[in-house]
Amino acid sequence: MNEIFTFEKMYKAYLDCRKTKRNTINALKFEYNLERNIYQLQKELETKTYKPGRSICFVAKEPSLREIFAASFRDRVVHHLLIREINKIGEKTLIFDTFSCRKSKGTHAAVARLKNFIKKATENYKKEAFYIQLDISGFFMAINHNILYKIFEKMILKQKKTNHWKNDMLWLAKNIIFHKPTENYIIKSPPSLFDLIPKRKSLFGAKENKGLPIGNYSSQFFANLYLNELDQFVKRNLECEYYVRYVDDFIVLNKNRSAFINFENKINNFLQKELDLELNFKKTKFCPISKGIEFLGYFIKPGYVLVKQSVVKRFKNKLNNVIPSLTGNPHSLVGVDFRPYRTFGFRGNDKSIQSVLATINSYYGHFRYAFSFNLRKAIFQKHLSMGLKGKFLAPPNYNKIIFK
Secondary structure, three states, X not given: OOOOOOHHHHHHHHHHHHHHHOOOHHXXXXXXXXXXXXXXXXXXXXXXXXXXXXXXXXXXXXXOOEEEEEOOHHHHHHHHHHHHHHHHHHHHHOOOOXXXXXXXXXHHHHHHHHXXXXXXXXXXXXXXXXEEEEEEOOHHHHOXXXXXXXXXXXXXXXXXXXXXXXXXXXXXXXXXXXXXXHHOEEEOXXXXXXXOOOHHHOHHHOOOOEOOOOOOHHHHXXXXXXXXXXXXXXXXXXXXXXXXXXXXXXXXXXXXXXXXXXXXXXXXXXXXXXXXXXXXXXXXXXXXXXXXXXXOOEEEEOOEEEEOHHHHHHHHHHHHHHHHHHOOOHHHOOOEEEEOOEEEOOOOOHHHHHHHHHHHHHHHHHHOOOOOHHHHHHHHHHHHOOOOOOOEEOOOOOOOOEEO
C-alpha cells in the first residue's frame, strides 16, 4: 500500500512549496497543468524512477558571497513531501536549543534563548560568566553523504511504521542526499562572482560524496539532523547546560572559566571522529560575557541587545542606492538589488513600491528585537520621511514603515 506518495500528500507538499515560489516561471509552468504534473511526479515516485532535475546555480551577494544551487520547482515539491512526512519525527529527535528551519525557532527565538541563558549564567547580570563561540569549517560543503544517510536511516528504522513506509522514506532520502547538482545545472551569475567563492565553500570544490546544496529546503533539515549528533554530545557527554546552536554557529556559556579548558579540542575531536568535520579555529571566540556576543545580526550584552553595525551599514547602503530615485521619480528605478537572492526591475508601479516596502520592513522587523528606537527613528527621518513625496509613514514607535 502506498503510504507516502499519495495524491493528497503530493498536493499538500505543492501548496507548501508555492507559498514562497508561486510567481516564479517554473512554479507557473507546474501550476498550469497542475493535476497532470502531480500525477506524473507521483507515478515517478511510486515506480522509483524519479530523478532530481536541473538546478539553477548562482551567487548570492548578501550578507556575504555564497554559492546557491536552487532545485527546480518539481524537485522542491519532493523536498517538501519528505520534510512533511518526517518533520514530527525529526522534532522529537532534535534538542530544544537547536534553531533554524523549525517552527517557532527562527533567529529571534535563538536570540531570546541566548538572552535567557546570559541572565541565568550571570545570576541576573550580577556576576561575570564566560562564553565560547565555535564555527564549523565549510559546513555545508563538508557534510558527508554516507554519514548523513546512516543517521537518517537509524532514525527511520526506529519508527513504529510499516516496512513499506521505511523503505520508501530511505529510498527518497537517499535520492536527495546523494544527488549531485554539479552534474546538471545552469548558471545565473557572472563567472567572475564564482571566482570569489572559496573552494571550501563551493560544491564544485567538494570531495566525492560530500556537500549539500545551500538553497534547498531539504538541506536545512538534513543539516540540523547531522549536527544533532554534536548537540547530543555537548548536552549529554560534556553536560553543557547553556548551549544554543543556529545551523553551524553555536555558543556555550558557563559561570566558570575553567569549564572551557580543552573544550575546543574536545569538540573538534568529536567532529572529526563522528561527523568528518572540523572547527574553523580562526573564528573561535572565548570571552567574558560582559564583552558582548555577536550572534545572528545582533550584539548581545547582559541586559540589552543592539543591532550589529554591519547590518545597519548594509541597510543604509541599500537606502542610499534607491531613495534618491524613489523621491518623485520611481520610473528611474531599474534593477536595484534589494533582496539577497533576487534583482528587481522597478517600473514605478504599486508592486515595485511594495517590494521596496517589504525589504525595508524586513530590516525594521530585525531592528525592533533590539534596543533600537532611536536608530529606527533616525533612519526614517533621514532616509524615508521624504520618500515618494512623504508617502512613507511610520507609527510613533517606528516599529514598521507603511505606504499610504
